[in-house]
Amino acid sequence: MKVFSEAVALASPIATSELEASVCAIDDARAGRLPIELMIGVGPLSTDVPFRVLGYAGCVAEAIRSDVRLLIEPSIPKIRLFTSAPKTEGFHRGRALMSLVTLAGALRIAGVDSPIYLDFARRDPEIPPDLDIDLGPDLLEWVLSRDSRHRPGKPPSLRYALEHASPSMFADIADSDDTPVRITVGGATEARFWAVRMQVRSAAATRGLRIAPAVGVIIKALRVPWYQPTSYEPSLLAALRPAEAIKGLSTAANPARGGNGALRREARAAIRLVDEEGVADLIEAALSTERAMRFARVNGFNLGRRLLDAMENDDESASGDRL
């Protein structure tokens, strides 16, 4: 009997019918009757792209080669990367673009050759505000305390967490008739958001909204989102001198030297990949929005309408681009 390496998140235990639908959808996908999308979310990047993006991509690539392949073989998935940054205060379009493009490029370096789509989430709220959503006390406390940390001084809100189920993020609430099977791949934070999404799905289904079949593969060892780097981590630019970048990230991941042990797995993966062909181009892509856009096009990434609209909009007050 084959065993998943990572944590598996199912449309469960919300409702039997949800779980059955996911199982049937995976069966259909394996038989080529339904397309599959891997959903990888990126939160707002508050600083320069960290070197760790390479390690995160390496870990995701491993999960795709192991658990995702076990689930969907022989089907070939599309990969949808999106950033939730537009749904947050202080949205910075240049950093949002950079986070998507560098992660996509890092996935290529890590050996992922599926088609990759990049887009921004919609800025406007998409989840109906009057859905009857019960998160339960534990999850509610996590959501509210997280919101307070990220928006200090503001009244705690569920909105950002609930929006994870929206069509322009993980797309639990479907936006078209030809809904693919969607497999979420991400770090431990996605487990909490997965639970929130399941409650939104349940409320939406009760309302009669369309729900997409979904499965999650959660890499539990990844506990610090790469787009929220710790203060001691080297940036991707530091990888111009690989030895220094390796030393910096190794230290940042070493608790005995004041680092955070939760970075270890990504640090190991980044070190494995830093000498691969393509890293120099990836670093250059992180130098400006123009270079990032060029890198995306040269590498054949598919750019979504919201991303293109945001990058073509020169109104800085609307986009928040300060690059």
Added chain:
Amino acid sequence: MGGIGNEASIRTPVIQFIGDKALQSRRDSTEQRETPNSPIILRPNMKTPFGLIARFIVNSSGEILEATSDAGGRS
């Protein structure tokens, strides 16, 4: 992109029509069913409906549960 709440998006949930026939064929073969919408509690090391064993399971609070030698401890 179609928005939520517009006329086009309020339809029968996809979960009801995807694999409706396949669902029917499984009615008698899936374990742990009580009523059509009753919760299923998956535990670590339990065979998932995909025919694969999961050592780790995300529970309804978003915690990751890990199998232990006692069959189902918390990570």
